[in-house]
Amino acid sequence: MNDFDWAAMADLLELEGETHSPYVRQAFEELRHLAPRRILDVGSGPGVAACRLAATFPQAEVTAVDGAPELLARAEERAGRLGVKLRTRVAEFPAGLAGLGQADLVWSGQVVHHVGDQQGALERLAGLLAPGGVLAIVEGGLPERRLPRDLGLGRPGLEARLDAAMARRFARMRAELPGSVAVVEDWPGMLRAAGLTDVRSRTFLVDHPAPLAEGPRRSVRRTLERQRTVLNELLDAEDLATLDRLLDPAAPEGVDRRADLFLLTAKTVHFGRRPGH
Template sequence: MNRDHKHGHKHGHNQGQGQGHSHSHTHTHDDDFDWDAMADLLVLEGEAHGPYVQQAIAELQRLTAHGERTPRRILDIGSGPGVAACRLAAAFPVAEVTAVDGSGQLLARAGQRAARLGVGLRTRQAEFPSGLAELAELGAADIIWSGQVVHHVGDQQGALHALADLLAPGGVLAIVEGGLPARSLPRDLGFGRPDLFARLDVAMTHRFARMRAELPGSVAVVEDWPGLLRTAGLTEVHSRTFLVEHPAPLADGPRQLVRGTLERSRQSLGDFLDAEDLATLDRLLDPADPACIDRRADAYLLLAKTVHFGRRP
């Protein structure tokens, strides 16, 4: 999955959230960010965020249940290590599902995952959005899924037009954008100032705005995603928001994801946080500290993801 505008995917980030970005994404919006090095965390994110993806897939099944034909071709644009793509392949077993990403290493992980799970999955390396035209040779798609990719592109409306052009008549585009920031700890941690995560949200908002402004060809646009999909020529546009909830005490996978996103916040938000909040993050990440995220029984993971759907006439 290419979580940066140079690669060709962006998946799993929590835009505007204090814990990283996340694709949901653990995304941190660096122009030169090495998503290959983040593969393990992207897998953790994809697995922990599975509940919302499954609900969105159920909506896709509903939307395609009464069409002229069963979906035969599905693209996951910005697939990353293939967690969502494998879920799509399991849900639509007669379809040819292709994971598309700018990173060959992440696509290799996707292929390995599919083989392990016993689902059919093809992979295709392509930049986003510059490589989308190359995908036309695969044939028109009945479903396109793209999780938290479009906001990494300077011209978001142009990217949506390009995605819509890959759909077959009656095909459905589903993009994941927006939702609610993740929360994983109480408001008062027992040390430092309360409301750390509210300040992380503000810091991430500033960082996200800077990322958008610095993207090549950045075009300011009101991020009315249903409106943008309609402008791209799609109909039956609607949005649904799905909850992801992992209550305390956290299982190992979600806990590792929370640690990873806190580490990304510490690394990437230093310019936007004061010394006291940075010290609080240091304590949360220090394995020797009793307050470390690894030890806390009160850690949880709660977030919401919004998926916007539209059909090509």
């Protein structure tokens, strides 16, 4: 694994997973016809999608797979709380994917871009499918929007500059991954190159308009806190001061109190099927 401290991100991943869950529900609806018997959620994190899979396909054996045991413990707690059946398995990707056994559905949300050789990772994931089985990966989509362009603090256009800084950080993260391979990130093309057919992509809108409920509001706070930390060297002093003001719990224009805060994003799921019955 790279320099991400995934275990420390458990709260953020769980909140974000819950806030984004409308897209996961819609994507799983599209997979109902598969009636999968064995499902793997590869890179499950704290198990929000894995538990949703278990609830959507109660007759299936669902296994959450991740490199961080702390996150799998969270997934188990969550499954217990929700009363769904979930197995967990610690595995480091891509090497640890061998030996997971065949599945009718492999779901992998926002994980492949954390592996150095993305095409190689897709080939390993495709290799887990039983004939006729489906691989669904979440990659691409659009960054979150949460604030008006002119938010009454600092220079207008803060979020566009956060996106640009996150993109620079992302490029550095990719370059530093072990075995990093540059590839044109044409996800449908890459799924086809991994031997899959009936490849298609669908983008789902996640739309929480203002005024935000408590959960999405906390998710926005956590995400901005993380951006404030990881972008410290990549933003100018004025934007950092604006972020500090937004994150000040006492500030009336801060994210805890603003009436105009919203959460809008889009998630793209790319599906491919292993040829066979």
